[in-house]
Amino acid sequence: MINVIGLGYIGLPTALMFAAHGVEVVGTDCDAELVATLNAGRTTFKEEGLDELFGRAVAAGARFSTEYQECGTYIVSVPTPYDKATKRIDPSYVVDAVGSVLDVAPEGAVVVIESTVSPGAIDRYVRPALAGRGRGDVKLAHAPERIIPGDMVGELLRNNRTVGADDPETGELVKSLYASFCRGEIAVTDIRTAEMTKVVENTFRDVNIAFANELAKICRSDGMDVREIIRIANKHPRVGILSPGPGVGGHCISVDPWFLVGDYPELARLIRNARETNDSMPEFVLARASEVMRESGITDSSKVGIYGLAYKEDVDDVRESPTLQMLESMGRHLAGSPCKVYDPWVERDVVPNQVHSMEEFLEGLEMVVVMVGHSEVKGRPEAFGDRVLLDTRDVMGSGENVHKL
């Protein structure tokens, strides 16, 4: 039996995937309301294919509890934020969860940390927790997750994976567990290499996004069309520039590079710059929105609405989203009343002035800042009528009323 600890965006689909592929699974979360929702037969967030997977997993015997279970293998998938002051990982959730695991784990149990951690964090923070309890018998492994919200179920099946482990036997054991559903290649290595590899992957993405965003700023400052420049540059056989956007959000790309900056402040300079560039984009959008308002003769900021609250298209996850970052600094640029905000994916109330239908959103608006390219509007500027659009994701095509970053 496997006990998956933490049933959030990563832990829940992982637990369900194991169960749907014949592995006995209990999912444990400290959030009693979340567990009650699952036990009432409902999933806790929106994700393509998740409800269907949930049905299959429950039919196969998946169970959910607030209690940690006595079993041979634990998969820990709890949050790993960073400390905003030091930029270093906050390992407290992982350490707490492992502590609770040790209360029930039998001799020789394997504890797999799925949460993303900074290189060396398992040795620095988790192993001492084992030693402190005299549990040298417990084997540790690290199996970081790579799936992308929006295609989590598909990517769980298809993606290649990494397993770092204390010894090759543990590595092979953990590999064989994931191979129950994973059709990708599973590389087995040591824990530190697996930790670093995962953080490097997200840092690679962040640095490349920052490059595109910096180009957008340079081009805007001197009247050049960054999209046309990138389109042509990408015809070069060894160039593949990403698209600029309003910033980076979510619990991964906007967080993990900070682990390297925090641990290697003198060395991780490009990485720090990239993070800062991406974090500056919501401010850049605000400045650009003011510019478009001026050009379009719009003087009343209450006539400007923000479409999109999630951090990317077709998900309901708002963590670190560029829209939230932008709302934080709003007063400085679009002075006056806060703008209306609408996101069809985000049903719960997250910010003031959030509305819950497109009709209510568009009423009285002259301009919309499109922060997320959800499928319902992608390629459909007419979804916003003839309003002035600031299209920060370049998903609205071209038109007289469509302005780009």
Ligand SMILES: NC(=O)c1ccc[n+]([C@@H]2O[C@H](COP(=O)([O-])OP(=O)(O)OC[C@H]3O[C@@H](n4cnc5c(N)ncnc54)[C@H](O)[C@@H]3O)[C@@H](O)[C@H]2O)c1
């Ligand atoms: N969300 C993503 O897209 C994504 C992708 C790849 C990797 N990751 C990594 O996966 C990890 C989990 O992220 P997430 O997005 O699933 O987080 P999340 O916040 O959605 O879920 C974490 C869950 O853990 C529970 N929890 C916290 N402490 C607990 C404890 N001691 N015992 C039991 N349950 C506990 C919380 O109640 C919550 O339900 C993080 O390290 C993250 O960096 C996330």
